[in-house]
Amino acid sequence: MSWISKFFPKIERSDNKDETITQVERAYKTEALFAGIDYEFIDKLYFHTAELKDIFIYQLNEILTVLKISEQTKRVETTQLLTDYITNKEIEIPFLIYLFNFETYSIEIDKVSNIEISKKIAFASNKGKEKLSHYYTGLNVASYNIEKKIAAGYLDFLEEEELINRTLSDEHYDFARISGLFLLGHGFFVSNNIEKMEYYFNIIKKDKYELSNITVSEYYRAIGEEYYNAKILEKSLIWLKDGITLNPKLGVKKLIQKIENELI
Structure with a gap:
């Protein structure tokens, strides 16, 4: 390898001689996102009747709809939205954060454009009886x-x-x-x-x-x-x-x- 090729890497080109391929600078981050209601955990809570349990779950779904919490909502934002809502409405919901699941993703992004290149689950949080x-x-x-x-x-x-x-x-x-x-x-x-x-x-x-x-x-x-x-x-x-x-x-x-x- 010549000293020129060592210090000046070859620029890759496409079949089109006039088009130069730009190498993407990648960055990585992790992000915990909302992953739905943890019905298995709710099964571990005591409800005197099945109807009371159904009402509880319906109330949770209604709150998520009002707050527009979806699978793209970050954990920190989800926690803040839920806490503020039940505090302002004076609603009593036991084990609030444990009632929901979150997945932590490893996200690859283009450092220049800040565009997401790929996303995959890094690890899942404990669910249900875990x-x-x-x-x-x-x-x-x-x-x-x-x-x-x-x-x-x-x-x-x-x-x-x-x-x-x-x-x-x-x-x-x-x-x-x-x-x-x-x-x-x-x-x-x-x-x-x-x-x-x-x-x-x-x-x-x-x-x-x-x-x-x-x-x-x-x-x-x-x-x-x-x-x-x-x-x-x-x-x-x-x-x-x-x-x-x-x-x-x-x-x-x-x-x-x-x-x-x-x-x-």
């Missing part, structure tokens, strides 16, 4: 479903129990964990399954939470009250006193005195 593998999402969905089931008087918590047990991690001793365990125990109290209620409450007692003693003591008070309502006075007394040990200002002294008088 989203529940995330620690906070799994616990929050389980807690949400338990509350909805209790309100509806439907006291089967098998799916929520499995989800919480699958999601719990020794790496997290936070509010989501203690709240999920308490709600599960409370659900079993409401369904009169005292054995399971005690099992999950006892996990709370064994845990070492990365929370203030004041916060943890409030759960101890709530558990003590559950035992009191279940007429299990001795254990109620233990939880309430342990709550005071954590937080001397916990407002349970009158209830402790009442229980002690009842045990005489």
Whole structure:
């Protein structure tokens, strides 16, 4: 190779000797775009009737139509549009962003004209039950479903129990964990399954939470009250006193005195 060809690459030409082919300068970017409603995730949420679920899905589709959100809408824009809309309309929609899917594309563009040359999926975001593998999402969905089931008087918590047990991690001793365990125990109290209620409450007692003693003591008070309502006075007394040990200002002294008088 001569020094001329080394430093001055050959210019490609077409069959037409008068036409020079211009080499395109390419650039690449990634972009997350809207990919529709995640019906599989919605299937994991509790609705007391099929009609309520249908109404919920209809409402989502209606909002997407009003906001003109399509498969070309970027994730950031989608999130902002949806958040602003439900805030202004004062609409309550649980797990808003998790209700939709997004695909991340690798896009090739001409740097000079900024024209898109090609687009292909780089990776897909989690969908449906895959989203529940995330620690906070799994616990929050389980807690949400338990509350909805209790309100509806439907006291089967098998799916929520499995989800919480699958999601719990020794790496997290936070509010989501203690709240999920308490709600599960409370659900079993409401369904009169005292054995399971005690099992999950006892996990709370064994845990070492990365929370203030004041916060943890409030759960101890709530558990003590559950035992009191279940007429299990001795254990109620233990939880309430342990709550005071954590937080001397916990407002349970009158209830402790009442229980002690009842045990005489």
